[in-house]
Amino acid sequence: MADSVIYQRVGDYHIFLVGMPYSVHELISPTADGEYNIYINSILSNAKRIEAYHHALEHIKNGDFDANNIGADVQEIEYRAHNSK
Numbered sequence: 626m627a628d629s630v631i632y633q634r635v636g637d638y639h640i641f642l643v644g645m646p647y648s649v650h651e652l653i654s655p656t657a658d659g660e661y662n663i664y665i666n667s668i669l670s671n672a673k674r675i676e677a678y679h680h681a682l683e684h685i686k687n688g689d690f691d692a693n694n695i696g697a698d699v700q701e702i703e704y705r706a707h708n709s710k
Contacts, residue, residue: 631667638685640678642667651677655690 631642637660645652645666650673652664663681665674684690 637661638663638682640665642674644668651681653681653684653690661685661690 633640639656639660639662641662641664643664643666645664645668647666647668650666650669654662654664656662661681663678665677665681669677
């Protein structure tokens with residue numbers, strides 16, 4: 626049986642609750658029209674889902690998907706995101 630997908634739109638964000646490996650908390654995919662798809666792992670607890678959502682918003686707010694980051698190493702983006710505070 627395939628995982629069900631739960632979807633909600635909040636402003637320019639399309640939020641999907643989907644099954645993923647436990648090690649993946651969230652994924653973010655910019656759309657061609659300047660919006661963002663945020664995929665949250667459905668097997669996380671509610672508290673971890675909220676944490677993952679806020680983590681995704683921080684990446685968007687920090688401009689991690691801007692043109693200057695195209696092709697950038699994901700680990701480098703994560704390092705900057707977690708060490709810029």
